[in-house]
Amino acid sequence: MEYDFRKIESEWQKKWKESKAYKVSNDSPRPKCYVLDMFPYPSGAGLHVGHPLGYIASDIYSRYKRLKGFNVLHPMGFDSFGLPAEQYAIETGQHPADTTEKNIATFKSQLDKIGFCYDWDREVCTSDESYYKWTQWIFLQLFNSYFCNTQQKARPIADLIKKYEGQGSKHFTAAEWNSFNEKEKTEWLMKRRLAFIAWGEVNWCEALGTVLANDEVVNGVSERGGHPVVKKKMRQWYLRITAYADRLLQSLETVNFSDAMKEMQKNWIGKSEGAEVDFEIQVGDSSDKRVVTQLTGDIELVDVTIMDTHLDIPLKVYTTRPDTIFGVDFMVVAPEHELVSQITTPDQKSAIDEYLTYVKSRSDRERMSEVKQVTGCFTGAYAINPFNKKQIPIYIAEYVLAGYGTGAIMAVPCGDQRDFDFAKHFNIPVTNIIGSYYDGSAANPTKEAILENSDFLNGVLMKDAIGIALDKIEALGIGKRKVNFRMRDAGFSRQRYWGEPFPIKWIDGVPVAMSENELPVKLPHVEKYGPGPEGEGPLANIPEWAAAQMETSTMPGYAGSSWYFLRYMDPHNNSTFCDRKVSDYWNQVDVYIGGTEHAVGHLLYSRMWTKVLFDLGLIGFDEPFKKLVNQGMIGAHINYINRLDYNYKIGDGASGIVNVEKFIENYGIHPDQYKPELPQIFISKELSDKIVDENLSKADEQKLTDAIKIATTDYMKGVAGKIEFDEGWKPLVLESFVVNDSVLDIDTFKQKSRLANSKSIFVYDDKFYCHSELGKMGKRYHNAVNPDELCEKYGADTFRMYEMFLGPVEQSKPWDTKGIEGVHRFLKKLWRLFNDELKGKIWKDDKATDAEMKILQQAIKKIEHNTETFSFNTAVSSFMVCVNELSDAKCHKKEVLEKVLILLTPYAPHIAAELWSQLGNEGSVLDASYPMLEEKYLVETSKEYPVSINGKLRTTIALSLDLDPKQVEELVLQNDIVQKWLEGNAPKKIIFVKGKMVNVVI
């Protein structure tokens, strides 16, 4: 009886489907465990072997927990709104709903072949009405809530209105509030809502007709498609995630994420503690009597003489190092800063104007990329150091950004390298406040120096001086402590079609929330997916939609994925997004598995939504994911082949001018239109390397010349002209199936590669080598490996185990299909413990020996530990060790084998179930109980001790474990090899670690 995995797997998959073996109940006396994979986007390309890595890991863990007696929720669904479907719709005219449905079907069939234990009854798709109804509902909760700074939590906006009506705010009195008209009230409330509308500079991409999030823009072009992106002012919806910045940061301490992940989130939030300090501004020096006369309206510098040279408005700077305030030698203000026009002196006006023009001419991209070049311009104005009244020149420079802090910094050249470079460039004298820590050649950002030249801070350690300076600044009323965050509020509008419509109507220019019983606001059908007028979304093109004054943008991709883990708990509830009782039962996701690419986007947004829902009392926990496991990427070799570049040119050859008549006679075409299909000349890697190194041998040169000759002569018959070779060659991506260990399989290449043409010429030595590098797996690199094919060829069980066997889940690693044979052999070997090819059944009911039990118990111990710690690769090798040992011991005993099957069920469920039923077991192996570890079989009485001389292993000696150190020493010293090394001398020391090793020091 052979291991017929195709039959076994399809039969068991069918059985499990029919018996609803993966149905999960919300009502169970067993403890719960929630294992979740990151929401996949159902792309048209389908799955490649990189995708299921995390799914297999989570599936193994889920099945393991089930065997351990947990009620396990392990759902799957689809993040089905998104740009690619819409792009595809624009290109092909197919409705995104149709293509999405098709893609989901493909995904599901691919996933099912791998044998995952999903309860498909709980599947959710973000583009289903029954789902996005609740996305819209949560949006309304966000819209109708504000962040209360006193309680540091979200509260209903009604509470705020009540407060405004009763006691007003620091901006208006209660009486004023009550006299405001609706529009004014709306505007004030909009400043506090968690979902709000605002004008903002957004990344506008003309080609996609949409606004992109920061992380969707790469190097100034759109991530998808690479279209140019420009800044544009638009009215956008935003989520006030900045209100949660501190809580998002603090509660990172409560979750089990990797340090790298926490670090990324911390960087993104970018909290810094410092101070805002006001500096008096003096325009011109005191001998110069010119100053600003008008400070309101459109400000202009007026050339009049006035005695007072001080500006009423202070220069507000943000600094994290108030301890360095006596080392300030100049100020830098962002070129966009509103004070620039006010403080510029007439002398400097033309220089400043020139610099501003220069800055405007620079794209953001240039401003970011050119770090080394120092640019800037003096404004003519000075700030006054509030402590020592020193005059400090004010510059503008593009390295200071208007959007961060106050848009102005105090520059301390002895402590900050950028400031130092700037000072050198403009010959600004540098004040040294850190003594020997500053050597005059570079800045030193230390906090460990004792301050000098610093008035009341003299002799104080910088670290300590920060607090002292802050106290003084606050006491003098010239500034205050201030915490800054780098994070910005999250843009929540997309000028797109394939997303959730907003439950918002615009009435007299005011956004008005629709009521909950009007939900869902259904996404209407459109004929065209192009953008609407003025950059609005496609919905603006629908007359009825526009007439109903509906919001025309839709929600972004992360809307639906910010709360989907809640919907899985209660997917069919029509009266609420998720029943509180149910979410209290399932609570947080215990293990969340996915890639690092969602580190800052999805994870921060879903964490924020969870906090809001918690604040509003809708769920009972404020962090969605208890533990996060980051799966590594599966890479693949990208292979390149070098093709010589050459062009056919007629008429400028050495042989002279083309005889047009003769040419037409030969070819029936005018020479200008003649474009022959030229043979392609491919050169192998070592040859192209030699060419680069100018290391070409005579023989190599001859080969190339010959190839070129063949290529040219064929096409030159009777024609005057020549073929011109460009200098180099083009590396082209090869299909991975034509390459074996960097060697090109020329026959397969000729038959199957899209690059081959009938007249390809190959230039190489003994083997044709290709250039090969490790990169991503994907369609465009022609190296994607499809899991379906592997499941077909080796079975799902083999595929699952091989993916795990590749290496640690969290580590990125290259794919290599070859190794899969080893895992497949292992399963066949396991099968042969139960069945013989000829004799059939060979398993027996005999009592197992202690030695056999020991093999089993070792396996239980290792595999349980490895599964628990997500070390699935070592678990697979432990299975191999176990089966190898049982085979060697010729153990075919049910008592041992059935336990092995339970251990194996999470990893290879089909074969485990089949053999389990062959053993005559009633009931499903899916619900068997995990074998208990019985330590008594693992107790050893003796050990083969490694014996080292001076730490170097020389021999091993078998010793009983109950010997005392003295007895051990005696036995060790009697050993021949030890004697040999001692050369008759007494050892200096003998180190004995019980159960580990012996080391003799001589």
Add this chain to the structure above:
RNA sequence: GCCCCGGUGGUGGAAUUGGUAGACACGCAGGACUUAAAAUCCUGUUGGCAGCAAUGCCAGUAACGGUUCAAUUCCGUUCCGGGGCACCA
């Protein structure tokens, strides 16, 4: 530039708190079975030196140095690779 993670045979990778480096596989080489192939099984496989051989010795976990009886593991410096952030004050 800053932060995080990593570097182990031809390849993927093992190695509790420092305690027998290279488990388990792939590949390769040789052998058995077979008319042959597939499948299966057995043997070898870090490098170098010596030996008919069992074996022995030396070197060896990116490089160098340190701590220790003992270092892939801890510390320091450097190099290389991957990821994240970036004129962030």
